[in-house]
Each structure stands twice: as structure tokens, then as C-alpha cells.
Amino acid sequence: MDYAPNTEEQLQQMLQTIGVDSFDQLLADVPAELRIRALDLLPGLSEADVVQLGEQLAAKNVSLKQATAFLGAGSYAHGIPTAVDSLAARGEWLTPYTPYQAEASQGTLQAIYEFQTMVCELFQMDVANASLYDGASSVAESAVMAIRATQRPRILVSEVVHPHARQVIATYLSGAQAVIQEIPSVNGVTDLEALGKALGDDVAAVILQQPNACGCLEPMTQAGELAHRVGALFVASVYPISLGVLQPPGAYDADIAVAEGRCFGSPPAYGGPGLGLFTTTNALTRRIPGRLAGCTVDQSGRRGYTLTLQTREQHIRRERATSNICTNEGWLALRATIFMALVGPRGLAELARLNLDKAHYAQEQLCTIPWLRLMWDQPFFNEFTLQADPAIDLESIQRRLLRAGVVGGYRLAHWYPLWPQATLWCVTELISRDSIDRLIKILKHAV
């Protein structure tokens, strides 16, 4: 199946119109030595066969619909209203591209404008772009933007910012005249004293995550004040669902606030596609990476929408662009827009409280197990770190849970070798109380 409608007969007619005898004559510029006879691939499959192949591969996985996973650690599974799938599947949303021709793309452009507005409202920030690839690359772009905006070389990033985000910053900034310095944590949160000592007038940005990679709530207000004292930008990487109860980045004067927004209306999909949310202040609008939709008027004075401030972008500014991004995550941004519209302010607050309540219920129950305790006495949202007694073999516990169809908390030792007995547990509204109680029962008999 190749989805090309022209028949061989039509193709012959077309070759005649072109004025060549054969297809090969059209390839005159391709040196003969480079021509290949055939691709070294298997023959194609019928639709029925390729569906079966897909189903067989999918069946070798155990999805979150089959197992109970207490996993977050940067990817959070939340419910998706049916209307999101139904609307986003429309071909008019799925199959256009970036709205270069505004008059023929008013749907996409207005949806982006609504998206930008809802994200600004959620974050209490002035400006949001049309999306970046994911949360991690948004953190990296914030570092690039801060270095250019301040003309300073040093980036301070807390060690309890998600390690993948820190790795992406390192990749993006490698080769640049930039210095990345990690700020240690103490008792599960960024060490403000160490941050204060590291700050100087060569610091472009201070980057913290709320809640942080261990689930703990960070002292964002204090960290922001410290950053601003030396004229550095304060960057907050946040978790959108948590903003139903937690103060938004605008409330603690973040200069740039970013997030992984995939949890708004799209499934985890094994980590991608994600949805990078990127916001900033009015003062920095012209430094922002990526697309922006703006409201304007047409020649008759009617309201309309268009891509704007494009002189920041690569197709105009080339090597002097604010970013190299072209294709972003438009379809996920649309899904998030529909999600936000459906859920509304009350729904988000309820969702956030559900997560808060369930995670705290799970934490209390887990801490009734004699060999488990809360690692740090810090407030948390829907994710928390537990410390197991040194004698406990966590691998065998995980295996035992797995046999019962449960994925336990993520072992933080993968990221923080100094915490070999730490596990990070996440409980969203998709985890039922029964599942939590069942987990406790298994663990009680595990040792």
C-alpha cells in the first residue's frame, strides 16, 4: 500500500507530458554509481496485517491500563476527557502544518491564542509561546535565553531539578562560553545558603523546579529574591496540575517559567511527544524562543489571528534567531487547550486536591510499614521520597510487586547514587484507594 492515487497508466501519460520516455530520465542528476536498485526492506504489509503487527508488539508491553504504577519522576499519568480525543482527531486539526498562511489557518491560530492565554493565566505570567518540544528542552531554552538576555555566562541549576532537564541543558550549552554550576540540596530541597554563596554578578539565571525531582516543595520566593539581588533571572520549572493548589510562578516573580505540559490531555506515550510550556515577562517578550500567535485585524477591521514577532525566528533571522525551533508540538498544545477548556478553573482545583489527598493517604499508609519512612520532612504535592532500611533489598521488593502487577516507586539511586535506599512514589487521581491498600498489603508481607 503506498497511498499514491495515480495509476501506472496516468503516470505514463504524465511522463509523456513532461517529455521523457522513462522515469529514469528524471534522475539524470543522480550519478549512476549512487543509484540503488531496491531498498533492502521486507515487502509491505496490508492494513489488516500491519494492525495485527502493531497489536502483537503492543501486547508485549504492559500498559498503565493493566498495571498499577506508582511512577511519576517527570512523566505523570492523568485522565483525558473523551472530548479531547474526539476533537483532536479531526483532520482539520491533525493534518495542517504551522499556520504560515494566516487567513487559511484561523482555527489553529485562534486555538494557539487561547492556549497562550490559558497558560499565562495558569502561570500568572505575561507571555506564553505556542509550545516547545518538551519540559526538558524548555528548561534548556530558558538557559540559552537567559545567557543572551543578560550577557552573562553562568547558569546555576539546583541538583534537585530533574536530571534529564539538567542533562539537556548541558547538551544545549556545550561548546558555548557558558558555565553550568549545580547547587546542592539539603534535606530534600535546594540549599539556599549554598545558592547565596554561588551567586554573583556573572550569573545569568537560577533554575529551580517546583515540586523538585524528589517531590519536595522548594522555597521559590526566597530563591527568586536571591537571584534578583544580583540581577540574575529566576527560572521556575513547574508541574501544571499542581498549579491547581500551588502558587503560580508569577506569584514568586519568576522571569521565565516552563513546564512539561503533556499531562494536560495527552497520554504518557512512553515519554513522548511531550509539550514544552514556555512563559516569560513582558520585558523579555522579544527574547522568547518559538512561535507566537497574536490578535490583529483584517482589512475590513474584523478580528483575526496571525503568527507575530517573527523577526525573532530562524526563518527570518537565521543564525541570529532566538532559537532554531521550527516544528513545535502544535497538536499537543491543541489537546491541552481543549483539556483546559473542559476542566475549567474548578476542575483543575479539584484535580489538584485529589492528587494531594491521594498522595498523602498513600504516604501515610506506606509509612505504617516498619522498614519505610519519609526521607525528608518537607511538604509535597503528589510525589514523595521514601527511605527503606539499609537491610532491605529493594530489587527483590520491586520484583515481588511486579509479579502482582504493581510498579513500585522509582529508585532514585539511578539519578542520585548517594541515596541507594530512596524510592520516589507518585499518586495521581488515576490510582484508586483499593490499589493503594493492595500495595500496602503486598509490602507488609514482602519482608
Place this chain on the structure above:
Amino acid sequence: MEPLIFERSIPGRRGYVPPPNDVPPSDPSAFIPPDQLRATAATWPEVAEVDVIRHYTRLSQLNYSIDTHFYPLGSCTMKHNPRVNERVAALPGFSWLHPLQPAAHTQGILQLLHELEQLLCAITGMAAFTLQPAAGAQGELTGLKIMAAYHRRQQRHRSTILIPDSAHGTNPASAALSGFSVVQLPSGPDGLIDVRELKARLTGDVAGLMLTNPNTLGLFERDIKTIAALLHEQEALVYMDGANMNALLGVARPGDMGIDILQLNLHKTFSTPHGGGGPGAGPVGVTSTLADLLPLPRVRQRGKSLVWQEEGTASVGRVHGFYGNVGVLVRAYTYIRSLGRDGLSRASRVAIINANYLKTKLQEICPVPYDRACLHEFVATMKAVRAHGVNAWDVAKRLLDYGCYAPTVYFPLIVEEALMIEPTETESKETLDQFAQALGQIIAEVRSDPEMVRHAPHRLPVNRLDDVKAAREPNLRWRPGRSPNWATAGQR
């Protein structure tokens, strides 16, 4: 016009109710210090499901899309998106997987990703692929980081990248983001890389050449082997932007051309939906010499299982939060397995015939500079309409009135008043004929009524939008209690 969703808001209305709480409820202040609590809710719309369905259905109807219109946007490969790909990607066994689930839960997806890497190697002739980059431009960035890491490993200081003047804007932007300075390479009179100009700029400071093949004129770089050899003599590398790979399936392989690093755009060549601007996927392929520099983690066989290999000292690092746009990768895998050996070759063959056919039809209407057999796309010039006070932008807008999305306009920069046209293999001869006819009529209109063309479009939900106002008085968000612009304040 459809109002904003905020303008439909009625306090107290709801579109979705979260599941009930089955654990003891608490006040948030029991868990969160008061100064860290949100003080005021976001001003999101309060609407019912039916409001949301109608609003976003109506908005969708304001879009041109592949599903509704011919979409010949050059260099973007707007081919039909087969729906079976959506069906497979939506299977819960793929879409509802957490990225940190243990290998015992993810053997199917790991197998798919591993096979996809091998399929891309077979199609392109490269030795190894990473699937991690989320789009073409991120693939470029990754590829250039690999180039920089390679020279560092060879302990060579190389700080410039050569980029032809016909290149896509992401190329120089990615090079700059990678810490390179850009030296522009002027195209020869035939629109191809001029080997003499290349030699003149091939100094000891050149890290590599970044080219697109076929280039943005739709022309194959005839001297590609010589070009690659010249670069390699200088111990520099050749990066190929694979945005135009839709011309080469079963025709030629970048790996055989001497290409060291290649990025693909799966949303172009491999038919994953463009989604109004993403998500895409930009896998990067390299030669065996560079394989250990690819981003981590990589899928590896360990005993009978596939696992993620996290360690590697040479790697350029990570570019994505997890493993890349897996949902897009599943669609591309499904597409490649559907078309297989012969289907993929036929796709390129038909894409090339379609482009040449349309080019031949248009040559009666408007000149095509660099007139020779093209591959999957070609660039026409609208220079002639200037005499009537009309430009390529106006012609593009008028095409919208005829039910065609516009080609890429004013790109590549080396052609004046450029219209870059890529029909793809999934358009029929009838559609191409209609497009040629429409463009012919527009050229006639330019002569008879240039004023009308200058103010096109006339049959769309809005007419020509004021881009200058949009940029001078940026209005990037709606604000509560305020209509989003002045003109319509009294008209709602």
C-alpha cells in the same frame, strides 16, 4: 467569526468532572504551607462539553488541511497521513506506557524502536541512528553537537560551518546554537553547490558542510561525491539535512554519498501528521565512526531482552526528557512496514513524477529558474507579476481563494518572488491539473484586475490580515473583561 472560548464562559458551568475522592479529604492547608498555596484561580473559561465541542469543531472548519485541501507547501512534504498509523499509535500498549516502566513491561516498544533504527539505516545507508530528537531542527542541533564532539575527540579546533545560501533557516540557527560560526556558500549558476566556491572557503577552520540533498530547489547535488571527498580531505564532515528525503527512497542513499551525519523528518517523508505545527521527530543517522557520539540512552540487546543503555563516555548527551517523540515513531514505523520495499520506492517515484508534471504544466504560466528535471519539488518565480504591482505573496493569497493552500513563499532566498511547490505522491493528476489551472487564472487576473489580487483572499473567513499591527502592538493573549482588540469591541 467564532468568539473566543473565554467569551462563551458562564460562571459555574462545567465541561468535565474529575473522579470522586475515595480517600479521606483534607484541606490543602493541612499539607501545604499557606504562603505556598494558590491565592486566586486561573481565569479559564467555564463552559459545558457541548460548548467546547462546538467551539473547537467550528474553529477546525476555519483551517485548510491536507484532509480538506491541496497543501503544496514546499519542503514540508504535506503528504496524506494514513489513518492506520493513528490506530496503531493509539493502542494502549503504546500510548499508556510510562517511560520508566521496567524492561519487563516494555519489550514490545523497545523492539519497535530497535527495528525502526534498523529500518532507517537500511533506507539511508547510515550505520546507526538515534530516535531521540523531537523535530528536524533538534536533529540538526544533535547532529552538529556530534560534529563538534568528533573534532574535539580528534583534538582539532574547528569553529565554522559552511552552509549554502539556499539552506533552510534552521540550518544556520542550529549551527549558531551549537557554537559554530556560519560561512555562507553561494550557489552556482545551476543552483547547485559550486565546487570552486566551496574550495575557496574550505579552510583549516571548517568543521563541516551542512547541505540539503536534494536541495531546496528540488535539485540533486550532482557533485555530492566530489564535495564529500573534498571535505573529508580536510578532515571535515558532511552533514545532510534530510528534510527532502521524500525524493530519495529507493533512489539513492545518503550513506553511499559520503554523508557523515543525517537527520530525517519523520513527519515529512514518513507521513506522520503535522498536527498544525508538530509533533515531529528528527532521528539522526551517522557513520560507524560517529556512532558512540549519539545521544543516550540507546536501545541495546542484553541477553534475551532489550534494555536502555544509559552509560557512554563519548555521547553528546541527552536532548529530550525521555526517549523522543515515541508516539510519532510508532506512526512512522507503521508507515514504513505498510509500504515496505516497493511501496516506499514507488512513493518517491510518484512524488518525482508529480513534481515534474506540475512543473511542466506551470512552465506555460510562469518561469521556473534553474530549469532542469527536478526531484520532489521545484521553485517557480513570480517576478513577472511585479510589473502589475503584484508580488508572490499576493498570488499565494489568491491561491487560497481557489481552494489551494499556498506554496512556500519567498524561499529559498536565492530565487526572487519564489513559490516553492511540493505536490507529494499522494496528490492525483486531477488535483495537479486543477492547481495549474488556478494559477493560470490568477496570472490572468493579475493582468485584468491587479487590485483584486493585491487584496486577496476574498473567500475566506477573514481577508488580508494586518501583520504590521500585530507586530507593532503585540496582543498575545486575551485579558479578562477586555475584548482582544479595539476594532471589534462594539461588534460582538
